[in-house]
Amino acid sequence: MGKKIGLAAYLIDDPVQGALFFLGKKLAVKDSKGNIAGIIVETEAYGGAEDKACHGYGKRLTPRNKIIFQQGGITYVYFCYGMHHLLNFVLGPEGVPMAVLIRGVIITEGKELVKQRRKGNPEHHWADGPGKVTKAMGITLADNGISLIGDRIWVEESGLEVPDSEIERTPRIGVDYAEEWAKKPLRFVWKQAMQRIMPSLINASSSSLNKDRVKTACSPTTH
Template sequence: MDQKHGNGTQKGKKIPLEAYRLSDPVDRARFFLGKRLVVETTEGRVSGLICETEAYGGAEDRACHGFGNRKTRRNWVLFEEGGIAYVYLCYGMHYLLNFVLGPKGIPLAVLIRAVWIIEGRSLVQLRRKGVDPKNWANGPGRVTQALGIDGSFNGLSLVGDRIWVEETGLVVPEKELEIGSRVGVDYAGDWAKMPWRFRWIGAQNHCLF
């Protein structure tokens, strides 16, 4: 990843709202790789290095919940101004976490597909009992389970005190960046083939926290 995708903030500083209000979800999906996602619950704090994301590109994107500008009780958060969490239940089983982007009224988002746990490991071990640590949060449903994210996070600010993202100072090497099509959206036709999934291979080797 080129240095230009960084925002120049200091390590440990919260990513500001302005970073969520840009309108290019593909750029933002790459931008959030290597950032630290932090979640506070009554059980404790857990954080992880974001290592896989997917971009969702608005009303014309057939894979996006906001396709055709259809607003529902489920997806209304997606149409709000960037900088809040869009959390929904997938197949009635798993909560998925998205970062809402752009200006109000345009459904743009980045799905957080995987993180590498770097804080609160004992708590995650309880939440993901019997699971190998390398598989604690290597899928979007596993991310929310490991971090303790449920429907109560839907619509929360991403610069608040329950969920936020921090700068790490890390830059993803191009040789460790895998780009592919999005997962589980075959119904979207050609849009399913868009190379909008970004994965940092070997992210755990950079977790010097």
């Protein structure tokens, strides 16, 4: 087990810095059937009341989005399009809506359990989209608002370095409604992750990977 990421990392008031920080870290989930872990390889930054793609846009507080206004260090899990649960890490001080959406993970531990959950899907597609991450790791609405330094869901140091030259920056997926915010490069992908973590999967996961991510993507909306 690596060193657990402490509360201070979640209190930064810059979602871009947070989204970059969590690339290469290990996301771990303690499940009743076993433990699952994987390396975070894709994130998106959401934050500030001015971000039109963020659930906290305009500081409009609702029963659904109230979690994102709390102090960083907790999960924000919501159900999107009636299909997918999405996992976010809440960041920053209380009252300022900021979060990092976990868009992609390479599963490294608990593979037998994940294989059962993602039956019929090749390993390189187990968690290569935000809805797939939660399916693979067994994360549901019951996990909304829980501590990220507890014993259910947490993040560890992985010992992996993510060079800036290997990070692809693109606009976020599925936020065309967000006007000028739709084009901001707030999606971060560790391009060489598969090569460094699971080289045996490289051939299987080449050209179709990003296409599948787009088709299964489901990003935060303003309601």
